[in-house]
Amino acid sequence: VTPRTYREVKKPEVYPGESVTCFADAGADNAGDSSCFIAEDTRLMWTRRRILIVVLASSVILITLILARRASLFERSTEKSDEVNARESSPERPSGEVSLEHVQARVDGVRSVLAQKSLDELVVQLNDNLGYMQPGYYSPRSLDHEDFEQILSNRLTSRLLDALEELPRDQARVQAESMCNRMHSECKATIERVLNYYENPGAPENTQSMSGNRLGLGTAIFLLAHFSDADAVVRELQRMGGYTSRFRERVAQNRESYPPDVERLLPSFWDLDVLCQVNLIAFAVEKNAAEQPSRQSRVKEVLASIPTKTVVWTNWNARVSYYDIAHRTHMRPIDEEEGTQELVVYEWPADMLRKEEEQQEILTALLEIFEDES
């Protein structure tokens, strides 16, 4: 038997654009010979192989991804509490059960940041509006005054108080005064930028939150109330009222520069609301009741008709705070292990909610106590 021999031929006309090697019988004339079937079969085989390789590769990638995902889930689940693990492994777990991870992760992120910052770095955060919104306090009442509880809801407030309490009282007072000065400056600079934007075409738009400034100032005054007397608190509030009045006058004098409603709405961002001012004064007076008992009794008399509620104010490092959205929406008990402080908070009665004049009269009556004594 004569062994069959092969030679290589090129078949560019069969596979245009490709340099394909075709094996033909040694005796065949040219590349177009039908004996080149081997090459065609080979190409078909390679096409199948390619498909097979792609399918196999895709499968490997898919399996890798699934394994990676499972590994990731496993890692996350090991970080959860035993209780959550027990729930998730239970076949009875309802399909719509809410995950607390989103909320708790946000809270833990805030705790971690606050724990690492120095006093100076914390002070810079005073007018960051986000801290007052998350967890935040959202009253169901319309036209309600929320500033005081928004201040309490910010974990930064409790963290700053902790930091100041580590200092000697005099130093803490100086620090709190410095925070007030800083926030007054921020408030004024921001309002100035906003007014310039409307009054001078082409002026840059303001990007600092006016609410953040206002609440930052309220926080600073609240801290000051812990280390100074109530007179200092009243002075800071009057200082605020002084420049916001001047800005109001300026807006009124340049009315034509402002779109409709802007003139009216702008000042609503500037002053701490009346209820917050009442609470700040009442808190400061109560803190100093031992030194000035007569003032305390006069203040109580003015506020006799205003209802109060007791807030169990949790420490900044509490896993679940009084104001946490996690607590509010998922009914988790608040974490009292880091310490709590009971705060008495005044609230307008339902029939006073619309009566701005009556609210202002209460504040004026409080301020008169201080005027009488000075």
Next chain:
Amino acid sequence: MEMAMNVYQRAAKVLGALAFCVVVAAVSPNAQARDLAEWVKIGTYSGEIHFTVPDAQAVYFGNGVNCGNAAHRTANGQRYFSHGHKTFGLPQSGLDDNGTLRQNGLTSDTINAFWDALYGISHVGNADHTSNCWAYALGYGCWIQDPSWILADDYDVSQTVVVGVDSMDEHMKKITGICNNEPNTNTVGSTSEKCRASAIYNFSYYCPGGGTHTAIYKPK
């Protein structure tokens, strides 16, 4: 004849003055307007939008004041409770925290975006600025300002779960299910709520275990 002319002239002047007053009242942004605020998320901005509506579109009634809608009374005591009627439509334009005018910035979508981010889950239905958490939980289509009369007249503090109030005492949610597979049968199994002008958010809890609570009110 001259006297008749004077009468006509006077009447014309009076009518003219009246028309002027009406026009001034209609175009003046400060006339009979009410300032309101709601929470929105627009792009990277999260915060309040302050806006103004005609006074007649956001009317508030104190406890004991007849609002003209008999449905806004307590079921048992027939007492009108403190609430508001918000009849303005969306969108509304207003000012944000930075002093920027947001044209049509208050919409269902921007309200939903804010509360979705805060709650961490998706809403059900549409944002509803005409009722708050109290109204939704207690079943009234208005903005309740003070639920104390409703709770006093129509509810008892109870361990049987129907309507729950969380320990913040101001926020209220419907309790839509209870865990009945453990000794403590009043543990919350599922809830439904809204916050201010938000849409509805539904939560369910694993049973046994469930959601803890501090105050449960049962209809009388």
